[in-house]
Amino acid sequence: MRPDAGPLRLDASAPDFARDFAALVDARRESDADVSRDVAAILARVRAEGDAALHALTLKFDGHDLDTTGWEVPRAERRAALDGLSAELRTALELAADRIRAYHLKQKPADSDNVDAAGVRLGARWRGVDAAGVYVPGGRAAYPSSVLMNAIPARVAGVDRLTMVTPTPRGETNPLVLAAAEIAGVDEVWRVGGAHAVAALAYGTARIGAVDVVTGPGNAWVAEAKRQLYGVVGIDMVAGPSEIVVVADRDNDPEWIAADLLSQAEHDPTSQSILFTDDAPFADAVAAAVTRQLASLATGATATESWLANGAIVLVPSLDAALPLVDRLAPEHLELAVADPEPLFARVRHAGSVFLGRHTPEAVGDYVAGPNHVLPTGRRARFSSGLSVLDFMKRTSFLACDPAALQRIGPAAVALADAEGLPAHARSVALRLS
């Protein structure tokens, strides 16, 4: 914790700013704990022993006997969880699901099929994968919104079989998670979690059918299991601690901006909230509002730890000058809290999701706006994207030549194959040319 009990304060006009900002960009908040050997052992054990391994590891890690509690959550229990929701929560979940579905439907890629000038037919065909598995953490991070954000894109993609795995410590299920699974149309819910659950999804066991893609958040063991199984199955990007960058001028209400910063800080002590502003008194007002709000926040302990360890307030000569700095952070979430965000937004290169204007708090995107809340963290927005329908689909390219078309393009293939020292390649074309 910093001695003055405030977050890092940087001023872009200070002489050491370049060095200090570079340190902020390079600061690692992800766990360096090396669980790779333990995870490798678990994966090998599940692969070899199947359900027996799942049974033993669930007893060990989650403290319940699957044969007693049941392996799968019965449909009736999921239905009952949905029926047991308050009207307000049920309406909220269904609004969220409808909006997430509508947004993701627009992501479905179009197939192509054309004949070009040479007479060659060329195309691409997209299909959903046969089966997908969604990992849903237990405990503090068991979020129904996360169930919707992972399961709905899979359903929109056309996945045939959609499986969910979730740890149920001491056998206790989370009714909100079950209700969300029911709304999202999950086919199966298994009461297993951890690296062993990911292994079961990837390899399949006698009970749990193998899937083609595994997505969803998890602890370091789950993340490492996904990383090691990448290639056996498809996975979403490994996720790190969440982040928000807010670019705000002084015409904002400091209380609103403070709440936005805390909405990431409350996730985890490793989360990061950063404010860029061009107004020093506004920066002070936000800092004071954060301190005030922390005092009354049920998640205050976590949020305080995050804010003091990883939070930052960066004073810039103009909001325009913030943009190249924001790009270096490539944040998961970026709020542009100004009256006209368009000119700033046009210059943003790297961000997972951008929230435009004063009335678009990041949290609205976590739940009901429609875009996915599974977004690249840890500067990965430089090269990766939020979860989408594409993560549950694959593309098959295709082509067709008739004799005339092959006559036009085939000789070049023969020349290149010969040059590469691949005579059978050349022959397979040449035989059809003569």
Place this chain on the structure above:
Amino acid sequence: MRPDAGPLRLDASAPDFARDFAALVDARRESDADVSRDVAAILARVRAEGDAALHALTLKFDGHDLDTTGWEVPRAERRAALDGLSAELRTALELAADRIRAYHLKQKPADSDNVDAAGVRLGARWRGVDAAGVYVPGGRAAYPSSVLMNAIPARVAGVDRLTMVTPTPRGETNPLVLAAAEIAGVDEVWRVGGAHAVAALAYGTARIGAVDVVTGPGNAWVAEAKRQLYGVVGIDMVAGPSEIVVVADRDNDPEWIAADLLSQAEHDPTSQSILFTDDAPFADAVAAAVTRQLASLATGATATESWLANGAIVLVPSLDAALPLVDRLAPEHLELAVADPEPLFARVRHAGSVFLGRHTPEAVGDYVAGPNHVLPTGRRARFSSGLSVLDFMKRTSFLACDPAALQRIGPAAVALADAEGLPAHARSVALRLS
């Protein structure tokens, strides 16, 4: 090698077919050599020592002193390689480049930006990554076509800086590879290879700027380096040995089909070529043609090893009956060598690329047709796709609420945030509702 010096022969009507075919599907042809510790050490060394590590490791593995041979291949040398091509080869490479560019241009995704019924503005914006690095192997697998297939999609994606690394054993460059790099518009070509070159691309050194995405084939060390650096940079799918499945009726010329099978077999002893046919005499004729062609093939030793160890001929009661079996293999390349391939193609679920009809040998797709030849291997077409422009781009989602829109969807976000125990999320929305 099989005692009868022919490939595996299976008959779908035989009693043990299910077991035997499952063994064929499950056969692992990828290297199990565990180079992960050696690669981890190399990555750490390059990260810590930068160019000094590259210099030492290049001396060790490629036998040349970068300070003597030069680190970068000068533009003049690349230009000279292009100018030195025969007219035939230059025309062939340029035709290939033009067709690959045209096909990949159609992959560029459209941005979206709409206001929905609730008044919420929702959209997605695609951008190329800032920098990409293409790995090009040295030696036998230094293919100019591979340079085109990796570099052109990156350029089409709008990547600002396109770097190539390639080992030059004993300092010798490959003029065809350099010419292809020039045609594809590669910005920089560095004379380094191996896991250390991948590390240099991912971390950056004093000389070599860090990139955001690394693609391209390589040996086990290169593949493991990419796997370990996944997350630091984006990568293409780790590639295994190449494969072809040919579905053919008896009206094909057995010589054509034999050449097609050998065009994969000649790549590597671990490659796999499989024929499905409904006609036993045709199967025998193809097998005989393969044996005949092998005798005169410059790559015969490799192709023979592959054909005998991994090749197979599967007799099916009808070509229709082949389709579910083909899906289980999820082959990288699938030829449907029949007069009317459409009904069969409609039923294909899993394949990297499909070649339709009798006049579309797979090799035409390796070079000049236009679709990418970097395709999922080892049954990964179940969940992954060939290399595309999307691999060099990322998507930023965005949203905007005005006060009225937030009033419509905000209360649901508050309800869900409260239910998830995230009060700062709830507050950030609620403050704007009152």
